[in-house]
Amino acid sequence: MQQALEGVKVLDFSQLLQGPFATQMMGDLGADVIKIERNGSGDIYRGMTFFNQWIAGDESPCFMAWNRNKRSLAIDIKSPQGKEIIYKLAKEADVLVENFRPGVMERLGYGYEDLKKINSRIIYCSASGWGDDGPYLTRPGQDLLVQSVSGAIMTSGKNSDGPVAIGTALCDQVNGLNSVYAILAALYYRERTGKGQQIKTNLLSSAIAFQMQDYFTIQNLGQTFERPESKIGHPGNGAPFGMYETSDGYLTIAMSPWPKLVEALGDQSLMRYNDPQVLFDDRDKIHGIVEAITVTKTTDEWLEIMLGLDLWVAKVNDQKDVEKDPQVIHNDTFIKVDHPKAGKVKVTNVPFTMSETPGHIKRSSPLIGEHGTEILMEIGYSQGDIENLVSENVISIEKIT
Amino acid sequence: MQQALEGVKVLDFSQLLQGPFATQMMGDLGADVIKIERNGSGDIYRGMTFFNQWIAGDESPCFMAWNRNKRSLAIDIKSPQGKEIIYKLAKEADVLVENFRPGVMERLGYGYEDLKKINSRIIYCSASGWGDDGPYLTRPGQDLLVQSVSGAIMTSGKNSDGPVAIGTALCDQVNGLNSVYAILAALYYRERTGKGQQIKTNLLSSAIAFQMQDYFTIQNLGQTFERPESKIGHPGNGAPFGMYETSDGYLTIAMSPWPKLVEALGDQSLMRYNDPQVLFDDRDKIHGIVEAITVTKTTDEWLEIMLGLDLWVAKVNDQKDVEKDPQVIHNDTFIKVDHPKAGKVKVTNVPFTMSETPGHIKRSSPLIGEHGTEILMEIGYSQGDIENLVSENVISIEKIT
Numbered sequence: 001m002q003q004a005l006e007g008v009k010v011l012d013f014s015q016l017l018q019g020p021f022a023t024q025m026m027g028d029l030g031a032d033v034i035k036i037e038r039n040g041s042g043d044i045y046r047g048m049t050f051f052n053q054w055i056a057g058d059e060s061p062c063f064m065a066w067n068r069n070k071r072s073l074a075i076d077i078k079s080p081q082g083k084e085i086i087y088k089l090a091k092e093a094d095v096l097v098e099n100f101r102p103g104v105m106e107r108l109g110y111g112y113e114d115l116k117k118i119n120s121r122i123i124y125c126s127a128s129g130w131g132d133d134g135p136y137l138t139r140p141g142q143d144l145l146v147q148s149v150s151g152a153i154m155t156s157g158k159n160s161d162g163p164v165a166i167g168t169a170l171c172d173q174v175n176g177l178n179s180v181y182a183i184l185a186a187l188y189y190r191e192r193t194g195k196g197q198q199i200k201t202n203l204l205s206s207a208i209a210f211q212m213q214d215y216f217t218i219q220n221l222g223q224t225f226e227r228p229e230s231k232i233g234h235p236g237n238g239a240p241f242g243m244y245e246t247s248d249g250y251l252t253i254a255m256s257p258w259p260k261l262v263e264a265l266g267d268q269s270l271m272r273y274n275d276p277q278v279l280f281d282d283r284d285k286i287h288g289i290v291e292a293i294t295v296t297k298t299t300d301e302w303l304e305i306m307l308g309l310d311l312w313v314a315k316v317n318d319q320k321d322v323e324k325d326p327q328v329i330h331n332d333t334f335i336k337v338d339h340p341k342a343g344k345v346k347v348t349n350v351p352f353t354m355s356e357t358p359g360h361i362k363r364s365s366p367l368i369g370e371h372g373t374e375i376l377m378e379i380g381y382s383q384g385d386i387e388n389l390v391s392e393n394v395i396s397i398e399k400i401t
Numbered sequence: 402m403q404q405a406l407e408g409v410k411v412l413d414f415s416q417l418l419q420g421p422f423a424t425q426m427m428g429d430l431g432a433d434v435i436k437i438e439r440n441g442s443g444d445i446y447r448g449m450t451f452f453n454q455w456i457a458g459d460e461s462p463c464f465m466a467w468n469r470n471k472r473s474l475a476i477d478i479k480s481p482q483g484k485e486i487i488y489k490l491a492k493e494a495d496v497l498v499e500n501f502r503p504g505v506m507e508r509l510g511y512g513y514e515d516l517k518k519i520n521s522r523i524i525y526c527s528a529s530g531w532g533d534d535g536p537y538l539t540r541p542g543q544d545l546l547v548q549s550v551s552g553a554i555m556t557s558g559k560n561s562d563g564p565v566a567i568g569t570a571l572c573d574q575v576n577g578l579n580s581v582y583a584i585l586a587a588l589y590y591r592e593r594t595g596k597g598q599q600i601k602t603n604l605l606s607s608a609i610a611f612q613m614q615d616y617f618t619i620q621n622l623g624q625t626f627e628r629p630e631s632k633i634g635h636p637g638n639g640a641p642f643g644m645y646e647t648s649d650g651y652l653t654i655a656m657s658p659w660p661k662l663v664e665a666l667g668d669q670s671l672m673r674y675n676d677p678q679v680l681f682d683d684r685d686k687i688h689g690i691v692e693a694i695t696v697t698k699t700t701d702e703w704l705e706i707m708l709g710l711d712l713w714v715a716k717v718n719d720q721k722d723v724e725k726d727p728q729v730i731h732n733d734t735f736i737k738v739d740h741p742k743a744g745k746v747k748v749t750n751v752p753f754t755m756s757e758t759p760g761h762i763k764r765s766s767p768l769i770g771e772h773g774t775e776i777l778m779e780i781g782y783s784q785g786d787i788e789n790l791v792s793e794n795v796i797s798i799e800k801i802t
Contacts, residue, residue: 050637155568167556236451
């Protein structure tokens, strides 16, 4: 099987979420991602988890989710021998990704200007919280903090709720996606011109660009969004767009012509609201009137009636029920892969198909420094050299006990 | 100025949000995006807006937000002359993007197998709601509906809220980003091998993959997320992670060592909660206790105290205040560009920098068919031919009156 990014070497200094997500995406399409981890303890994210619970003793689901398809080298990047190794790897790398605070890589001797001298073709992507300079330069940049500053935290739920955190790591993940977008464009450009370059992404700009439609509206219509007090599904939309309780769960109604919806609901008196301005202005009240009807039947009963009228509707799944959804099963969304400690683990598949170069999950997340030996042998170190580097505590290789 | 995707021709049949966002991203890096619109009325999204309000008479901010850096050709793609034009454009295209329901392009004679015969190098990306086959094949696929089926709608706010829609078009936009990720990887692969290919993305798989960390946890730890009833910022996290009311707004506290936070709050009795299990189990109660202290000072006062202790904190901005944020100003996040009808409009800049091939917004969203003449002249039509095509209603060119 051929993969689109086969032969692309990625040197990955990133930790936590955004950088690892970006490099995992490249690994899913065949890139050789070498994860540079802290000697001994590894990526900080290995020490963070949900519910204060762990997999197979001490493995973090947070870490495991974003580090498949990578090989790990755990190394003291400040030691002279560590530097020699990093420079050798950088010389052969196509892409470097890092998300230290701005300036750290430069102080270590691994800045873009340093590495360009030994590898002019390198594509060097730095991802920061707020930007690589400016008033927030020294502030900690993290997903929830960026949701807050970017306004994203004021877009969900009700106005009376105040800030409502978005449940996914929105800013981290969108910046991971933007980093891949920029890196792959740079790779394409390099293929045609031979030129490498430096890319700088940041969570704040990504989070704001993700709200492009909101900001375009606010800045060019001069009106801000007021979140509905009902379950209308977007601050800018009128009824019926939203979620409605049924007798056994919730039904979601997206854009649907009001007269057709009235037909489905079986109460022609609702035609008195058939005006876009009324449907916007009285959306909370109308939501309540519609919901008084939807609670009388099950979600499946409404789906049958409404899909039959070509209305835009769907059921609401709890996260725990998603893997049982017939379309999710059909799409092979979840697959199993072996983990050295945890055995078979379930992972989310690559979310698209490519006819010539499919995505593929060939390995789960690595142990700390698991691939140290093979990575160093590939750049000319002998078994004896590697044993010395371990005994001198330059690198570490986690073993299963 | 050189751009990374200069010389890449994108034939864009997409409408509404996800496809247009994907092609706009390619345009921002220099691709020549030709937007194929319905003759006369254009992209459906031109007819949808927020608050039932419009810009410059009848322009939609929703449409304008996702269609900069494109040229528009408004054409009857079912007419024989229209087909001839589409085939000529497809012959020269590097990339094609479409988001009709599965099967529509094939019935029109524009399926991948049809176009591959005239252009074997084409990269053909179809984006659907649920996947290109399976039980939901004929169902309408739309962002809020996919938030519902994918479980994303159950991740924000409080458990007692039931479903809470995420305020951005999460599924559309993430699938737009995934489409770009796949297309650029395919372009890179084609550059090395000469081979085009077919890509199929869908909202549902993208939405689930975006919740990868949640699903990894649910499926491998066997525990589902319970959303907090307080403003704790993530269902899987304990206190203090979350948003806290102050005397004049809100302060967000991300991962912060409890003893340091206690020092900042100035109440040593809070050290009795210094245990990760307690901070998780009693998070709602602890949130309330901390908030009783944070409401006594302004957000700026807390920022000074807490940033001084290197705690991970930030203020919460309302969307309307984001453009005044000093870091946002420093980052040049919003810039102005000319629109043929609306004059200067403010747009969100490309969210990253590239040292050799910067992103650039050279034009705002097009009028319907605005570039019909120049696009057809480029493939050999004369001014007379074009006038005939207009009079026969094969193409239309919107003029400002």
